[in-house]
Amino acid sequence: xxxxxxxxxxxxxxxxxxxxxxxxxxxxxxxxxxxxxxxxxxxxxxxxxxxxxxxxxxxxxxxxxxxxxxxxxxxxxxxxxxxxxxxxxxxxxxxxxxxxxxxxxxxxxxxxxxxxxxxxxxxxxxxxxxxxxxxxxxxxxxxxxxxxxxxxxxxxxxxxxxxxxxxxxxxxxxxxxxxxxxxxxxxxxxxxxxxxxxxxxxxxxxxxxxxxxxx
Amino acid sequence: xxxxxxxxxxxxxxxxxxxxxxxxxxxxxxxxxxxxxxxxxxxxxxxxxxxxxxxxxxxxxxxxxxxxxxxxxxxxxxxxxxxxxxxxxxxxxxxxxxxxxxxxxxxxxxxxxxxxxxxxxxxxxxxxxxxxxxxxxxxxxxxxxxxxxxxxxxxxxxxxxxxxxxxxxxxxxxxxxxxxxxxxxxxxxxxxxxxxxxxxxxxxxxxxxxxxxxx
DNA sequence: CTTACAATGGGGAGAACTACTGATATCCGG
DNA sequence: CCGGATATCAGTAGTTCTCCCCATTGTAAG
Numbered sequence: 001x002x003x004x005x006x007x008x009x010x011x012x013x014x015x016x017x018x019x020x021x022x023x024x025x026x027x028x029x030x031x032x033x034x035x036x037x038x039x040x041x042x043x044x045x046x047x048x049x050x051x052x053x054x055x056x057x058x059x060x061x062x063x064x065x066x067x068x069x070x071x072x073x074x075x076x077x078x079x080x081x082x083x084x085x086x087x088x089x090x091x092x093x094x095x096x097x098x099x100x101x102x103x104x105x106x107x108x109x110x111x112x113x114x115x116x117x118x119x120x121x122x123x124x125x126x127x128x129x130x131x132x133x134x135x136x137x138x139x140x141x142x143x144x145x146x147x148x149x150x151x152x153x154x155x156x157x158x159x160x161x162x163x164x165x166x167x168x169x170x171x172x173x174x175x176x177x178x179x180x181x182x183x184x185x186x187x188x189x190x191x192x193x194x195x196x197x198x199x200x201x202x203x204x205x206x207x208x209x210x211x212x213x214x215x
Numbered sequence: 216x217x218x219x220x221x222x223x224x225x226x227x228x229x230x231x232x233x234x235x236x237x238x239x240x241x242x243x244x245x246x247x248x249x250x251x252x253x254x255x256x257x258x259x260x261x262x263x264x265x266x267x268x269x270x271x272x273x274x275x276x277x278x279x280x281x282x283x284x285x286x287x288x289x290x291x292x293x294x295x296x297x298x299x300x301x302x303x304x305x306x307x308x309x310x311x312x313x314x315x316x317x318x319x320x321x322x323x324x325x326x327x328x329x330x331x332x333x334x335x336x337x338x339x340x341x342x343x344x345x346x347x348x349x350x351x352x353x354x355x356x357x358x359x360x361x362x363x364x365x366x367x368x369x370x371x372x373x374x375x376x377x378x379x380x381x382x383x384x385x386x387x388x389x390x391x392x393x394x395x396x397x398x399x400x401x402x403x404x405x406x407x408x409x410x411x412x413x414x415x416x417x418x419x420x421x422x423x424x425x426x427x428x429x430x
Numbered sequence: 431c432t433t434a435c436a437a438t439g440g441g442g443a444g445a446a447c448t449a450c451t452g453a454t455a456t457c458c459g460g
Numbered sequence: 461c462c463g464g465a466t467a468t469c470a471g472t473a474g475t476t477c478t479c480c481c482c483a484t485t486g487t488a489a490g
Contacts, residue, residue, distance in 0.1 A: 017232020167414035199382035
């Protein structure tokens with residue numbers, strides 16, 4: 001009795017590579033591949049796989065949403081997220097959606113094979129980097145509180161972050177907002193603590209990702 | 216006489232998948248894998264492959280820079296870019312850097328296999344979407360207006376800029392490149408003078424626009 | 431062979447940022 | 461009314477960056 005697996009990823013070559021690797025495993029059978037969230041949802045309903053390898057970032061219906069819906073509909077199906085990003089929002093949202101595992105594309109295939117067998121026994125499998133994030137987050141927050149930019153940072157902090165990402169110095173930001181430079185520095189500090197970021201470059205990228213400014 | 220291939224991609228599972236697929240081809244031999252631009256450069260020098268499958272976005276030394284340097288050093292080596300992005304800046308910069316092909320990760324493996332054989336006969340191979348971009352760009356611009364980073368900044372400066380945009384301090388960059396912090400600061404200064412930019416935030420955005428790093 | 435640029439390295443000064451310590455006032459929800 | 465979050469401001473210390481000055485080496489172009 002082999003493990004029935006579905007693959008969901010928007011990049012065909014990734015799907016083919018995964019299939020080639022999985023087909024080397026004697027106890028794993030690949031039932032099919034999907035290239036977006038909607039397609040994987042349909043296939044899951046029809047083919048009843050044991051495990052779905054799910055890319056997080058997909059067009060149309062993303063991996064997180066697809067996971068949420070599939071888990072609700074087919075509780076027995078185990079979903080392993082496979083992502084390039086170790087961004088904590090992705091990880092946490094995916095796990096909240098009901099994923100049984102979260103692997104980075106950075107990991108070795110044997111780890112993924114292991115993950116498949118682990119989740120089959122109703123356990124959770126995280127790659128080490130991801131486990132790290134989950135633990136850190138668990139320790140740092142008594143209350144999970146949705147964990148996104150727009151309720152993590154206060155309005156004023158977002159305002160300051162935007163000006164930082166526009167290349168302004170603290171002094172200029174102070175003038176612009178009619179507050180003292182020390183206040184700006186306090187906000188800066190708070191932003192970095194909250195986001196666990198330690199450089200302007202990464203703050204800028206964060207601001208771009210959050211739409212506070214554009215590249 | 217089989218075709219000797221190297222793989223460069225920062226995601227291990229992508230490398231393994233590609234290797235599994237390539238090893239099914241009787242006339243292709245995978246010599247090795249690298250996870251960043253610097254490593255692939257070294258491996259290319261030592262192993263003299265026929266073809267390098269090169270991811271565009273890699274940490275440390277990115278695919279574009281690595282391509283530029285490898286092509287300059289080993290003119291016989293054919294480089295096929297393999298990227299998730301069909302962003303025209305990536306495509307054009309990669310081709311300018313001397314890549315013999317540009318494939319999207321979205322493509323079928325048989326297309327990649329075909330690309331390998333095409334570039335071996337000293338021709339260029341582009342996946343259809345990419346060809347589209349190239350043609351459009353060719354039609355729309357009589358003169359490509361070379362006023363971008365890739366002839367304004369020197370290779371070393373681009374390298375330093377990438378690391379700055381990744382949030383590294385000058386000290387860390389110095390360690391990473393095995394040069395003194397003062398040299399890094401000189402490069403930093405040169406970059407800012409050339410680009411008329413005065414903050415890390417704007418440098419970061421510039422690097423993102425030029426495809427040196429991603430948000 | 432000169433000229434120009436790239437890459438390397440250094441000194442010094444001041445600005446800017448990072449990282450802590452405080453404090454006070456407001457407002458909002460339980 | 462109290463606790464928590466937000467927003468304001470200050471001090472101090474250390475780090476990092478910015479911006480000048482300068483030099484040497486190698487290499488490519490003219």
